[in-house]
Amino acid sequence: xxxxxxxxARIAHLARLPNENTRESHAxxxxxxxxxxxxxxxxxxxxxxxxxxxxxxxxSQPLRTDEVTDLNERDxxxxxSSKEEAGLYLVPKVIE
Amino acid sequence: MTNKxxxxxxxxxxxxxxxxxxxxxxxxxxxxxxxxxxxxxxxITSEMALQQAKLADNxxxxxxxxxxxxxxxAHKDIFCTKGIKTTCGSRMLDNFIAPYDATVVTKLNAAxxxxxxxxxxxxxxxxxSNETSYYxxxxxxxxxxxxxxxxxxxxxxxxxxxxxxxxTGTDTGGSIRQPAAFCGxxxxxxxxxxxxxxxxxxxxSSLDQAGPLxxxxxxxxxxxxxxxxxxxxxxxxxxxxxxxxxxxxxNSIKGLKIGLPKEFFGEGLNKDVEKATREAIRVLExxxxxxxxxxxxxxxxxxxxxxVIAPAECSSNLARFDGVxxxxxxxxxxxxxxxxxxxxxxxxxxxxxxxxLIGTYVLSAGYYDAYYLxxxxxxxxISQDYENNFKEVDVxxxxxxxxxxxxxxxxxxxxxxxxxxxIYTCGINLAGLPGLSMPGGFVNNRPIGIQLIGNYFEEAKxxxxxxxxxxxxxxxxxxxxxxxxxxxxLINPKGDSK
Numbered sequence: 001x002x003x004x005x006x007x008x009a010r011i012a013h014l015a016r017l018p019n020e021n022t023r024e025s026h027a028x029x030x031x032x033x034x035x036x037x038x039x040x041x042x043x044x045x046x047x048x049x050x051x052x053x054x055x056x057x058x059x060s061q062p063l064r065t066d067e068v069t070d071l072n073e074r075d076x077x078x079x080x081s082s083k084e085e086a087g088l089y090l091v092p093k094v095i096e
Numbered sequence: 097m098t099n100k101x102x103x104x105x106x107x108x109x110x111x112x113x114x115x116x117x118x119x120x121x122x123x124x125x126x127x128x129x130x131x132x133x134x135x136x137x138x139x140i141t142s143e144m145a146l147q148q149a150k151l152a153d154n155x156x157x158x159x160x161x162x163x164x165x166x167x168x169x170a171h172k173d174i175f176c177t178k179g180i181k182t183t184c185g186s187r188m189l190d191n192f193i194a195p196y197d198a199t200v201v202t203k204l205n206a207a208x209x210x211x212x213x214x215x216x217x218x219x220x221x222x223x224x225s226n227e228t229s230y231y232x233x234x235x236x237x238x239x240x241x242x243x244x245x246x247x248x249x250x251x252x253x254x255x256x257x258x259x260x261x262x263x264t265g266t267d268t269g270g271s272i273r274q275p276a277a278f279c280g281x282x283x284x285x286x287x288x289x290x291x292x293x294x295x296x297x298x299x300x301s302s303l304d305q306a307g308p309l310x311x312x313x314x315x316x317x318x319x320x321x322x323x324x325x326x327x328x329x330x331x332x333x334x335x336x337x338x339x340x341x342x343x344x345x346x347n348s349i350k351g352l353k354i355g356l357p358k359e360f361f362g363e364g365l366n367k368d369v370e371k372a373t374r375e376a377i378r379v380l381e382x383x384x385x386x387x388x389x390x391x392x393x394x395x396x397x398x399x400x401x402x403x404v405i406a407p408a409e410c411s412s413n414l415a416r417f418d419g420v421x422x423x424x425x426x427x428x429x430x431x432x433x434x435x436x437x438x439x440x441x442x443x444x445x446x447x448x449x450x451x452x453l454i455g456t457y458v459l460s461a462g463y464y465d466a467y468y469l470x471x472x473x474x475x476x477x478i479s480q481d482y483e484n485n486f487k488e489v490d491v492x493x494x495x496x497x498x499x500x501x502x503x504x505x506x507x508x509x510x511x512x513x514x515x516x517x518x519i520y521t522c523g524i525n526l527a528g529l530p531g532l533s534m535p536g537g538f539v540n541n542r543p544i545g546i547q548l549i550g551n552y553f554e555e556a557k558x559x560x561x562x563x564x565x566x567x568x569x570x571x572x573x574x575x576x577x578x579x580x581x582x583x584x585x586l587i588n589p590k591g592d593s594k
């Protein structure tokens with residue numbers, strides 16, 4: 001299975017990464033196709049009756065009591081942004 | 097020149113023959129002298145280190161010290177350290193000052209360690225050579241033309257060059273064990289869930305695990321004792337008591353059954369690395385261990401499975417870096433989509449972007465079942481291979497890497513060649529088992545490592561075997577430390593530093 005430049009553009013959009021310029025796109029396409037060819041080897045394994053392993057110890061999420069434990073650290077955390085005002089993160093206009 | 101391990105320095109601090117301030121000053125001097133040679137550090141925390149050293153000396157005078165109190169260490173720059181730049185080796189976090197400490201940092205602080213700096217690493221832990229860092233490559237102290245391994249290359253080089261006697265690393269596919277092998281030191285990746293991942297910037301959440309890097313198994317045992325344990329802030333952390341790792345070191349290994357996977361001694365293994373590994377086997381036989389051939393029939397699938405699961409998880413984990421709340425933001429974005437795309441495009445390096453794209457692809461509609469779901473099933477087959485063998489043997493042994501360290505630049509244009517250096521290590525992450533690398537000799541004047549793989553939560557057994565091996569061999573000793581780096585030598589404030 002090889003990945004076309006159009007597919008790379010679609011995947012890049014899903015990942016919110018820029019689509020590279022043409023020269024870099026071809027190099028990236030080569031790299032990605034080589035990686036995909038390598039991972040395609042997994043299809044040779046017979047996994048009939050085998051359940052997927054998402055967690056190496058097959059554990060599930062522990063639960064806890066539904067009570068507030070986190071502090072409100074908005075003022076501390078908002079300072080990490082390069083563009084903020086009045087306790088809000090600033091981004092380009094999203095509503096036309 | 098006197099050469100000391102972390103355990104020996106701990107003893108010196110206990111007897112009062114040296115102070116933490118003296119050790120820290122010496123460490124900082126060595127780090128500065130080797131900064132441009134090795135590039136092992138991204139941030140050096142001199143002022144804070146000296147303050148911590150003074151507090152450590154006070155604490156010792158008050159009688160409240162632990163074996164680690166006053167010991168200078170370094171943290172891989174993947175661990176959040178409050179008030180200190182935490183970059184993960186990336187332009188994306190070049191401006192990020194962590195607002196909190198990772199649990200690993202909190203625990204080592206509580207034990208009284210002194211933080212001298214944050215070490216260089218492959219960007220977001222993605223790499224096997226420390227060449228993907230935004231801050232430039234780290235050099236191998238044994239041969240400055242060689243890579244130290246990755247992604248914990250900075251921590252490893254710092255220990256190997258004697259700048260610190262202990263450092264933290266993380267291991268997702270081999271990133272503690274492989275650099276430990278390439279740099280001739282000891283490193284252990286604990287079982288998944290043994291050490292808290294809270295505050296450890298996530299790459300692949302079902303694979304990542306933190307662990308210590310140090311010269312010897314004993315030193316690793318001291319560090320792991322402090323690092324390990326349940327943390328309710330990490331929902332994947334296992335609530336299991338931490339044994340006394342140091343006490344277990346002196347157990348005899350007579351009668352221990354060790355498996356040698358046929359697949360770890362086949363095609364691709366450098367002949368001299370094989371020879372050194374077989375010599376290590378002879379040493380362990382002399383200590384009373386017995387060996388038998390075992391099979392890990394799905395070994396050849398571990399790299400393909402890893403390069404489906406790890407990129408998939410990374411594409412999810414790195415989605416948080418969007419230029420809005422922290423980290424790199426591009427200049428003058430035209431709209432929100434441009435903000436996201438250019439911040440991420442400019443903030444991430446090529447390898448990170450490659451893995452995000454692969455991860456997004458294998459999770460996308462039409463490919464999820466064929467790739468991600470299927471890889472998770474093959475993951476279980478790989479894990480079962482180990483489970484089956486642990487019914488017959490106590491531990492599994494093999495070379496940590498197929499070759500000694502390669503040269504800087506040798507594999508950067510071929511991602512697959514780079515990925516293949518993790519062939520013996522990444523299966524252990526998929527299974528969640530503990531793995532340790534200990535120095536096992538030299539090939540072409542570059543160190544090689546021997547890997548021990550244990551059953552779940554049997555870190556004590558691995559450290560015990562490595563310690564017994566290190567009582568019978570010299571590969572870990574400081575006398576074999578490289579002399580080709582300016583001012584390199586072990587932390588020895590009383591004697592000569594070369």
